[in-house]
Amino acid sequence: MVEVEGVRPYGDRRDDGAVQVSFTLPVPDGERAREAARMLMRQMGLEEPQVVFARDLGGDFTFVVGYGRCRHAVDLAAVRVARVNAEVMDFKAVNRFARERLGRKVVVVGACTGSDAHTLGLDAILSMKGFAGDYGLERYPEFRVVNLGSQVPNETLAGRAVEEGADAILVSQVVTMRDVHLTNLSRLAEMLEAEGVRDRVVLVCGGPRITHELAVELGYDAGFGPGTGASMVASFIVQELDRRRQVRRAGQEG
Amino acid sequence: MNERPAAIPADLELDGRLVDQAREDARAIAREVLDHVREHTTTSMERTALRLAGIDGVDAEGTPLPNLLVEQMGAGLGYGAAYWLFNAVAATGLDPMAVAGAVAEGRIDLARVPSAPPGRVRELGRAAARAAVAAVDARRQERDALVGRLGNPPSPWLYVIVATGNIYEDVVQARSAARMGADVIAVIRSTGQSLLDYVPYGPTVEGYAGTYATQANFRVMREALDGVSQEVGRYIRQVNYASGLCMPEIATMGAIERLDMMLNDAMYGILFRDINPRRTLIDQYLSRRISARAGHIINTGEDNYLTTDDAYEAAHTVIASQFINEQFALSAGLKPEQIGLGHAFQMDPEMTGGLLAEIAQAALVRALFPGCPIKFMPPTKYKTGNIFRAHLQDALFNLVGVMTGQGIQLLGMPTEALHTPFVGDRYLALENARYVMNNARGLGQELALRPGGRIGRRAGEVLERAAGLLGEIRYLGLWEALEQGFFAGVRRDREGGKGREGVVLREADYFNPFLEALEGGGGDG
Numbered sequence: 001m002v003e004v005e006g007v008r009p010y011g012d013r014r015d016d017g018a019v020q021v022s023f024t025l026p027v028p029d030g031e032r033a034r035e036a037a038r039m040l041m042r043q044m045g046l047e048e049p050q051v052v053f054a055r056d057l058g059g060d061f062t063f064v065v066g067y068g069r070c071r072h073a074v075d076l077a078a079v080r081v082a083r084v085n086a087e088v089m090d091f092k093a094v095n096r097f098a099r100e101r102l103g104r105k106v107v108v109v110g111a112c113t114g115s116d117a118h119t120l121g122l123d124a125i126l127s128m129k130g131f132a133g134d135y136g137l138e139r140y141p142e143f144r145v146v147n148l149g150s151q152v153p154n155e156t157l158a159g160r161a162v163e164e165g166a167d168a169i170l171v172s173q174v175v176t177m178r179d180v181h182l183t184n185l186s187r188l189a190e191m192l193e194a195e196g197v198r199d200r201v202v203l204v205c206g207g208p209r210i211t212h213e214l215a216v217e218l219g220y221d222a223g224f225g226p227g228t229g230a231s232m233v234a235s236f237i238v239q240e241l242d243r244r245r246q247v248r249r250a251g252q253e254g
Numbered sequence: 255m256n257e258r259p260a261a262i263p264a265d266l267e268l269d270g271r272l273v274d275q276a277r278e279d280a281r282a283i284a285r286e287v288l289d290h291v292r293e294h295t296t297t298s299m300e301r302t303a304l305r306l307a308g309i310d311g312v313d314a315e316g317t318p319l320p321n322l323l324v325e326q327m328g329a330g331l332g333y334g335a336a337y338w339l340f341n342a343v344a345a346t347g348l349d350p351m352a353v354a355g356a357v358a359e360g361r362i363d364l365a366r367v368p369s370a371p372p373g374r375v376r377e378l379g380r381a382a383a384r385a386a387v388a389a390v391d392a393r394r395q396e397r398d399a400l401v402g403r404l405g406n407p408p409s410p411w412l413y414v415i416v417a418t419g420n421i422y423e424d425v426v427q428a429r430s431a432a433r434m435g436a437d438v439i440a441v442i443r444s445t446g447q448s449l450l451d452y453v454p455y456g457p458t459v460e461g462y463a464g465t466y467a468t469q470a471n472f473r474v475m476r477e478a479l480d481g482v483s484q485e486v487g488r489y490i491r492q493v494n495y496a497s498g499l500c501m502p503e504i505a506t507m508g509a510i511e512r513l514d515m516m517l518n519d520a521m522y523g524i525l526f527r528d529i530n531p532r533r534t535l536i537d538q539y540l541s542r543r544i545s546a547r548a549g550h551i552i553n554t555g556e557d558n559y560l561t562t563d564d565a566y567e568a569a570h571t572v573i574a575s576q577f578i579n580e581q582f583a584l585s586a587g588l589k590p591e592q593i594g595l596g597h598a599f600q601m602d603p604e605m606t607g608g609l610l611a612e613i614a615q616a617a618l619v620r621a622l623f624p625g626c627p628i629k630f631m632p633p634t635k636y637k638t639g640n641i642f643r644a645h646l647q648d649a650l651f652n653l654v655g656v657m658t659g660q661g662i663q664l665l666g667m668p669t670e671a672l673h674t675p676f677v678g679d680r681y682l683a684l685e686n687a688r689y690v691m692n693n694a695r696g697l698g699q700e701l702a703l704r705p706g707g708r709i710g711r712r713a714g715e716v717l718e719r720a721a722g723l724l725g726e727i728r729y730l731g732l733w734e735a736l737e738q739g740f741f742a743g744v745r746r747d748r749e750g751g752k753g754r755e756g757v758v759l760r761e762a763d764y765f766n767p768f769l770e771a772l773e774g775g776g777g778d779g
Contacts, residue, residue: 024678055681058433060426063678120635120671123562132602132636149528151446180462208639208672226639226671 006073017069029056082213086236098142110170111152118174134229168202189219260659260698263620279724280577297756300335302502306386313358334765340379344370383767393512394549410663417442419461425478440493448498472511505541509548519555530754542586543772557598557631565600570719590625598631599651614712616658627661641668652690657698
């Protein structure tokens with residue numbers, strides 16, 4: 001095994017590089033399919049590839065479980081993560097922060113845009129109930145929430161945000177096919193820009209395939225991936241609004 | 255569908271008077287709505303009549319002919335599309351499809367065709383309706399013969415979805431699934447189709463998180479499933495969605511192409527797609543009449559309440575809705591064995607003793623609707639991307655399904671919440687279900703519930719709350735209950751939502767020979 005400095009997977013001892021993979025090949029099961037699977041694993045950078053299980057899926061496909069040792073490693077010192085720049089506060093702290101620093105209700109307009117009908121993520125962040133004990137924004141006394149639900153065209157969301165005087169816009173994109181969620185998201189950002197309201201709102205997106213880095217690239221202020229709770233999103237919104245307020249004040253004073 | 259009822263539902267000591275009261279309230283709730291239904295028609299209902307008369311295809315711009323004709327009838331729609339169509343047939347001597355073609359080419363304006371003798375128009379319409387119903391009956395007999403020869407799988411039937419967007423790719427995955435043990439194949443629709451006020455035409459290879467429901471796509475999949483049914487020696491059932499703005503048209507397509515199940519909920523479109531409540535309930539009645547005749551099993555969608563509401567707290571709303579769905583179904587002529595009432599295994603997996611509440615709920619549904627093939631939906635809400643825990647959640651779900659004698663088990667996927675199922679995920683899901691259900695088969699017949707124990711008490715409480723809710727809804731009426739947000743916490747105004755403009759008052763001499771023929775075919779409506 002080629003020795004590289006850095007971090008690599010740990011199975012049951014340091015630097016063994018142990019990795020499990022599972023995938024399906026669109027060919028009938030047999031020696032050729034299994035060998036092809038091993039060769040693919042080698043191309044993935046896995047040494048000593050093993051197929052520990054292979055199963056024919058009705059004639060046209062073979063499902064494979066494999067093991068190998070990853071020969072790559074990552075230098076931790078060189079790792080940079082684009083992170084949402086906010087301190088996570090709980091329900092009470094967010095409301096107190098909003099009351100004391102902003103002195104008014106924070107208006108949030110949220111929607112699943114395009115043809116996406118999956119409101120699970122949006123509801124986890126916005127609905128009274130929230131998710132897993134983390135209350136949604138509707139329960140925050142210092143927030144006013146307008147949840148537009150699913151399949152909302154970008155135009156409707158943008159129009160409603162202006163109408164409601166939104167401080168923040170939340171867009172959820174769950175289902176995607178051929179990366180249509182990316183086009184959808186960047187169009188909204190462009191639309192807000194074109195209408196001259198982009199700077200007036202905190203623009204946030206979320207979904208299983210969203211990362212902060214990707215969101216920033218698409219023209220958003222923040223992106224939240226799986227496992228994000230409402231308190232995290234709320235923390236970001238109030239702190240970002242406060243940051244902007246301070247920037248504006250500094251600008252007026254300067 | 256079970257040979258012997260499982261002891262667990264049978265052991266529930268339910269208050270029989272409460273059950274009767276709940277059913278009586280649901281009957282009254284449905285009756286009030288059906289009175290409204292009988293006075294109205296909708297654009298989709300009239301397009302359905304045209305489809306049953308044999309009109310299919312699109313014009314040069316791609317507009318479906320049934321839509322084109324209904325648009326031309328405009329304000330005259332209250333007399334029934336069949337009146338205008340068969341008046342033109344009587345006046346011109348053309349057959350319905352030729353009349354539609356002439357309308358598309360601008361050679362006939364239905365409103366300007368001279369009036370033929372009303373008796374003649376009705377005679378032609380009724381003959382066409384008899385032929386349409388006979389064609390539906392023929393497809394049903396075909397299914398009966400295939401099931402008779404190939405047999406039914408043990409219950410619960412294993413139901414999986416395909417959703418590639420391309421019908422030909424769907425076929426490859428459906429065949430693979432059937433060979434791995436699936437009994438029922440549902441083709442998920444392209445997201446957003448429920449809001450289209452027309453049915454797309456022809457085979458389609460592009461969709462968004464699903465494949466368009468078109469008659470040609472139905473046919474492609476039916477042919478593939480018939481082929482693989484012969485190969486695996488089981489009749490593989492085909493499912494699609496009679497829901498959204500074209501509910502009865504899709505039920506008709508499903509009848510013509512011998513689909514076996516149609517997803518069809520009384521309130522799903524109202525609550526979750528913001529379709530006008532009146533439009534939905536009117537369309538629904540006809541779609542269920544068609545499904546009743548076609549021998550479809552309908553699947554209701556109470557599981558959806560639990561993705562927005564809490565499954566433990568809102569458990570009674572599922573039961574209340576099932577009672578209402580049951581009454582709407584019975585009054586449209588569906589037999590209990592055609593009513594696949596839905597519910598789901600959606601409680602928080604972190605809840606101590608949560609499995610007991612899931613067993614209580616599944617057993618309660620089973621006990622309340624003994625003649626219905628209950629459709630059990632898998633956990634989705636608390637799937638986090640941890641595919642290994644998700645697989646375990648599905649195993650518990652499968653255990654409860656087999657133990658309590660559910661009829662149709664929609665299999666959970668370990669990769670739920672991540673992407674549409676990979677072909678390998680479907681294999682893992684089927685293997686999970688076959689392992690658990692085979693290994694635990696008969697368990698429900700052997701275990702007895704502890705009298706006065708937690709499962710029995712929980713079931714009794716849920717029933718009590720459901721009965722209370724039904725009483726309130728009966729007092730308010732369904733329209734008002736929808737306006738007050740009784741279901742899934744969503745409020746819907748009877749005059750709001752999409753498709754309201756398609757609701758039309760029937761004239762005194764409204765003519766719909768297809769509805770007449772379907773209503774003559776049984777049911778107590």
